[in-house]
Amino acid sequence: VKSYVERDDLPHLLFAGPASTGKTATAQAIAKELYGDDWQENFLELNASDERGIDVVRERIKDFARTSFGGYNYRIIFLDEADALTSAAQSALRRTMEQFSKNTRFILSCNYSSKIIDPIQSRTAVFRFSPIDDADVIARIRDIAATEGIEFTEEGLDALAYAADGDMRRAINALQSAAAAGGVVDEEAVYAITSTARPEEIEEMIERALDGDFTGARAHLADLITERGLAGGDIIDQLHRSIWEFELEDKAAVHLMDRLGEADYRISEGANEQVQLEALLAAVALAAGES
Template identity: 75%
Template sequence: MSEADADAEAGGTPGREVWIEKYRPQRLADVAGHEDTVSRLESYIERNDLPHLLFAGPAGVGKTTCAVAIAREIYGDDWRTNFLELNASDERGIDVVRDRIKNFARSSFGGYDYRVIFLDEADSLTDDAQSALRRTMEQFSDNTRFVLSCNYSSKIIDPIQSRCAVFRFSPLADEAVETQVREIAAAEGIEVTDDGVDALVYAADGDMRRAINSLQAAATTGETVDEDAVYTITATARPEEIRTMVDDALDGDFSKARATLDALLTETGMAGGDVIDQIHRSVWEVGLSDREAVRLMERIGEADYRISEGANEQVQLEALLASLALDSSAAE
């Protein structure tokens, strides 16, 4: 696909497009980081034997891209008229299943054996809506294929899961994210330093959409995208800051660890949940013994649960650091 075509499809003017749409893969073969999944999907298309599909995995790893690419490869230029995309988080009631999906499934069309209905964030559907969807999948199985996308397959009722071929999308490997970032930077004529690429990969944490958005945002701050620009734009702490904070707590220096935490929350503007995530990612990089790592993981889990239940983020994070400092003092 030419850059001009991508520009037109994104609906923007050159240099002002949203890059996640401009560089969205148009074919399954172009989807990065999921070679086994892509190979299986391509075999379905080659045999003209597409089952109902369930894509499960975190955000930004290619679920929607694969669904649209399937439609493009099956229908070619007619894909828009034979592909219905719905977001279940916006339209999660039983009426959506009964009305929009059924009307699309019933409508007449020519030249193809079936149409494709893509239901994004299907785990947001109520149980009643999922039960209605199960019946609809049975009723229109002759001329309709469903592709469901969700973050957690456990929230999809078993009767629907058993009717689908399940594909689990894992977070993208760092190498796949790095390759894509470098290709986009080269296409846009942006200079990205090696440490800038490393920072983008770290901040993305397997989310390609976040990596591309961060690259586009950082590219507006200057001629060169380096790690300073990336960490500022993404409000992400440097890995060494997190490690130093944990080390200080483990060494019993609670005041110093608390000062670092306060800077992350107030100056960097990080959310408590993000700090927890970064501490969790750093557990095995701090050089702890197995016993210390297990103790830290226990504290992280407790703080994460309390924050998710609505507790004060700063209080819980300080309590986490304090417990590490107390454990250190007790060990001495």
């Protein structure tokens, strides 16, 4: 990206990756580098999935692209959440991109590049953004806490990084919420404010199932969902992150991952979260008993 900017030869770009990994910040940095103090006049940020429809988005693009400011060769339009558009809407967007390609560069942002139609992907340079490393999250949170005078423990920082799972915005929001609750931002405060189970709690639940103790595993799950208010989808995510902490044989790991994927799919389709997670634990316990 830096080389494009240095040559002032920017193609259309597609930024793909999880939320809060720097896609919007990178697009803005490009504009600031190209236009300096004029960057806001030459940079239009839109949500591609505007509830008013793609036609409204296209009209705003046309109005922006038809004008110029500061004598620059082109202006930049940043379209966030492009993967939320239907294929038909993306096709309409592609035609708009072609129509104004001479004096406009498009930067599209999405979580999943696979949801962007091929005709758009073939017209863009694709850059993939990875989740932010825990060490980088902790370093940033430490700086913010020091600047704001927030007291914290090292265990609290580790918990913030775990709960954020590579999402810097989530980490900062969690720090703010935990600090607002009063007192020191420690491990207990972070897990409570983010409705996140401790890693060891997830591991204990699975270990009980692997030991054939379905009743104990089920009671542990009920505590997380009913008493602590954790969402089933979040527990699925934490289970996925914890699987590789167990010393499982390949067959057992494959079975657990398969059941995890099935539960995740059924929950996304509207099935009862607790029932699906109990079925997952039951399958793990049964498989453990047969081995």
